[in-house]
Amino acid sequence: MADIIFIGLSLGSILLLIALGLTIIYGAMGVINMAHGELAMIGAYTAVMAGIHLNLNLILAIPLAFLVTATLGWLIERLVIRRLYSRIMDTLLATWGIALLLQQMIRLSLGLAFFGITIEGMGTGLQSVTLPEAFSQVWRIGDFVLQPYRSFIILVTLGLAGITWLLLYRTAFGIQVRAIMRNPEMAAACGIDVRRVSSITFAYGSGLAGIAGLLLAGLKTVSPDMGASLVVDGFLVVVVGGVGSLVGTIVSAGLLGQINGVVAILSNDILARALVLGLVILVIMWRPGGLFNFKGR
């Protein structure tokens, strides 16, 4: 029983990790960021490259991955998204295009592949990261096997959710972000610099994606197209939780993770996936705005 709950918790924490950045960006800016998965992919590659070239282990690479992806996110906001506000279909297409660009950038070693130069750690192939020694042992409590790495992911996710909550609800910056979520025009009229706040929000959300990708790199292979499936899972959580609602995102990630884990163990993973998708459809039919929606925008 403890095994099943642990796996569900772990699945939920991974979902939350991806959805956290997505929900802030979607909530605050109304931008459906299709490049979110690719930002996670860049985070994973940061871990790979840091391991190869800087000899940094996975944990030390976390701040680096955050910085790299946050900077990239900031640039994307400045160069592209800023020009497309309140044109939701256009941002959808533009961020999709950015996603393709980022994938090819890694595949072609930043374009150097055209000149016959390959950067170790990039390229078309599969990459992987080695976990620090401490994570490769298992802790046994009776029959129950606690996996240190999955536990670490759960803790980091809770930590990031906590930091995000503090940022949104206990700082002056957070008040501005929440004001923009409710009504951007009114917020601007009150003297809030909407553009500046949006840039920072987008950069922060991108940084969260980078950490998510880095942590996932310890569980699976790193490849240029790893991001595409992540973004789908992320959106499921955001849609069920309610746009821009931090609590909603946490609850729905936990819920979908547990259902997925329990059904996967009792029957199989394919049925679990189908059931989760079915449930998402039911939830948005019953409450189109998600479980924790507030009136706004």
Add this chain to the structure above:
Amino acid sequence: MPNRALAANSIDVGVLFSQTGGLSIIEKSLSDATLMAISEINSAGGVLGQQINPIVEDGASDPKTFNEKASKLVIRDRVASVFGCYTSASRKAVLPVVEKRRNLLFYPTYYEGSECSKSIVYTGAVPNQQLSVFIPWIINTLGKKKFFIVGSNYVYPREMAKVSKILIEQNGGEWVADEYLELGHSEWGAMVGKIKASGADVVLSNVVGDSIIAFYREFINQGLTHAELPICATVTAEIEVAAMGADYAAGSYTSVPYFQAIESEANTSFIERFRAFTNDPKAVSHHAMESSYFQVYLWKQAVEAAGKATPAAIVEGVKGQSFDAPNGRVTVDSDSLHVYLTPRIAQWQADGQGKIIEAYPEPIRPFPYMAYGETEDSLFCTAAGLDTAKL
């Protein structure tokens, strides 16, 4: 028409693999191995005094493109044969083209069997060549009797599971579960939990692609060991072991006819020549890639036996041809146009190479319909074609 100009003293052949798209990582190596064999034959004087002129086309990881490019090679370029395809999906897309136009495809991948075309020469292993030595070995030598069968959810792993069950029951073992995950799935927490709770003492893995990496990692992370509960795999090869980190695979087993670690003059020289040819000192060799290489030599011998390079003559000429490939002697079965191959079992080591611990003394006969009851005494796929009454 530049190809026509060459036609007087050269033979055109098609080389059709994915040079772009998701499958290009693997298929590029098959294409390189094919081109290397062609260039070796050409520098040794060609075939029937003529040079071989490869026409390379890109299947772009897309079955529909494979179909179009095969049509182009067969109809416009009028090639003598096509070397190509990696996935079953691409082979199925090329099959109607070569059958209708009476051309010939040389297909190098291990696959699920259940095909008996007279327009395809199959040079990779079929299920019985991977499993009919492996399963008895697991039961008798490893002493493991309760199998947990796991695979990716598509035709190859499902057909492999059918053959495995026949062999497990014949050898007095039992299987406790037969489970599948989507192709490309990377969350193995629940499945490994199930393996742990199943009471099985061996895992038979037909998992394909980069799911393999997440699977082995989760397996070790949940505290399982290959010493107690070994993963015995049919697909996990040098490339996947390198990608997951060799520690996760160390102690597990794989069965295919070819490993990079085969210790023979022929194989060492093959790897050296391939690394020089591709200008990549770390290039990895694997089963389908080795088949891509030796099938060109089988083709050459067939052309020489037939005395001319037309598809109809080549398919007659190829029957019964033998060649000393890097993995040992390979012979084309005159009935099924599949190849006799030597099953091998290797245990993965901490350096990422397989240590060959069991090799069958001789090449064994391919039975592409073993999942449906084909045996030595009751052949389904004969020179006359598929005996549908037996299915």
